[in-house]
Amino acid sequence: EAQVTQNPRYLITVTGKKLTVTCSQNMNHEYMSWYRQDPGLGLRQIYYSMNVEVTDKGDVPEGYKVSRKEKRNFPLILESPSPNQTSLYFCASSPDRGLGEQYFGPGTRLTVT
Amino acid sequence: GENVEQHPSTLSVQEGDSAVIKCTYSDSASNYFPWYKQELGKRPQLIIDIRSNVGEKKDQRIAVTLNKTAKHFSLHITETQPEDSAVYFCAATSSSFNKFYFGSGTKLNVKP
Numbered sequence: 001e002a003q004v005t006q007n008p009r010y011l012i013t014v015t016g017k018k019l020t021v022t023c024s025q026n027m028n029h030e031y032m033s034w035y036r037q038d039p040g041l042g043l044r045q046i047y048y049s050m051n052v053e054v055t056d057k058g059d060v061p062e063g064y065k066v067s068r069k070e071k072r073n074f075p076l077i078l079e080s081p082s083p084n085q086t087s088l089y090f091c092a093s094s095p096d097r098g099l100g101e102q103y104f105g106p107g108t109r110l111t112v113t
Numbered sequence: 114g115e116n117v118e119q120h121p122s123t124l125s126v127q128e129g130d131s132a133v134i135k136c137t138y139s140d141s142a143s144n145y146f147p148w149y150k151q152e153l154g155k156r157p158q159l160i161i162d163i164r165s166n167v168g169e170k171k172d173q174r175i176a177v178t179l180n181k182t183a184k185h186f187s188l189h190i191t192e193t194q195p196e197d198s199a200v201y202f203c204a205a206t207s208s209s210f211n212k213f214y215f216g217s218g219t220k221l222n223v224k225p
Contacts, residue, residue: 033213034199042119042202043157043215058212059114090156097210099145104156 002027004015004105012111013081021076021108023091031094032074033058034066035103036087043090049074050097081112115140117205119216126193127224134219136203137185143205143214146186148177151218152199160201161188193223 004025013019025032033048035058045058049068063085065077074093078085088109092102130181134146136146144165158196163170163177163186170177179186183195190197203216 031211035215040122040217042217043204043213045213045215048211048213056211060212098206098213099210100162101147101159102213106156106159
């Protein structure tokens with residue numbers, strides 16, 4: 001089954017404790033992206049990747065890191081999480097840059113206390 | 114960067130009526146405009162999209178119109194049904210189709 005998976009789905013952590021949210025797709029898509037969703041703000045792009053070893057900042061990259069060592073995986077790293085990073089995070093992938101449908105993962109609900 | 118504004122933030126219609134959601138964008142270089150539907154507790158899913166060389170696109174009860182001169186695009190849903198109740202997001206992207214800017218969302222409630 002073609003899908004985008006994220007882990008964990010829910011995470012409660014404390015300020016400053018490094019964490020990684022994994023994202024994996026099995027559709028051989030070149031384009032992958034991370035978004036955060038906050039009430040009243042819609043979806044905001046954090047980072048995106050056009051292909052392996054090619055990543056770039058989205059609209060709200062501060063406090064986040066990403067890597068793309070393999071085509072299928074695109075982890076999101078929070079080196080020192082802060083309460084303002086409490087949010088719902090979505091990973092997405094697309095076969096042709098960002099043109100056409102982006103397939104979203106199920107989301108990761110992160111709470112930083 | 115691009116700024117996408119979406120209105121209204123909430124919309125309540127009677128089943129069978131039409132619903133219209135409007136978005137404006139600021140960057141005239143944007144040329145791809147998708148619409149996503151997000152049901153409660155679910156992930157966003159693409160429902161329709163339009164490229165800047167097209168003025169209108171229709172898919173059954175859903176249509177999108179684009180006015181490049183005025184820099185606005187709209188989602189039209191006809192004969193609304195309760196299952197259309199969801200949050201709808203518009204988005205705009207640059208000519209390289211890599212950076213995306215989403216609107217703040219419209220919560221549509223279709224009353225039976």
